[in-house]
Amino acid sequence: DAGVIQSPRHEVTEMGQEVTLRCKPISGHNSLFWYRQTMMRGLELLIYFNNNVPIDDSGMPEDRFSAKMPNASFSTLKIQPSEPRDSAVYFCASSLGLPQHFGDGTRLSIL
């Protein structure tokens, strides 16, 4: 079975550019989570969707970050404008209840 699929795997872009990260959850899962991981702060939950509806976005760092889930099989995390401090690995995870299963992540570098 296909796991959580994220794209792109790596993204390098210049400060000020718009960045869009994509996630396809495991088929049948109804919860989707976006995380950011850095050495300093570890794994942080950014936003959590249940049945395509955002339930908790308290971890979204600021208005430059936005996330959507237009249907059960697709979600995006957008950063506009991007800043060097946004450089991190971004993971998407999905679940049907518990537990969560992670995608391979997107390694984002903002120059």
Add this chain to the structure above:
Amino acid sequence: QKEVEQNSGPLSVPEGAIASLNCTYSDRVSQSFFWYRQYSGKSPELIMSIYSNGDKEDGRFTAQLNKASQYVSLLIRDSQPSDSATYLCAVNREASGTYKYIFGTGTRLKVLA
């Protein structure tokens, strides 16, 4: 106080020994507990889940939960160099009606050949 605390390590153990990883949590309402293994440059991989007090064994792994003392631990028997990774503890408070985790910062394990 952090909601979920782990010693960052590194915890170094010789090959064949038992590795013991610990995690404490602050919220007594917490219901479900998970251990993830993360190799360098890879994504977290679920290795154990535990929901009730006591021990749960799966192969070389044993998870132990003590809700009264608010800790959960992971024992790895017959440790192998391939077990060298960061182990993340995650806690869920189902009573909140969500499936959100709180993660610890992880313990780095090094198994010496």
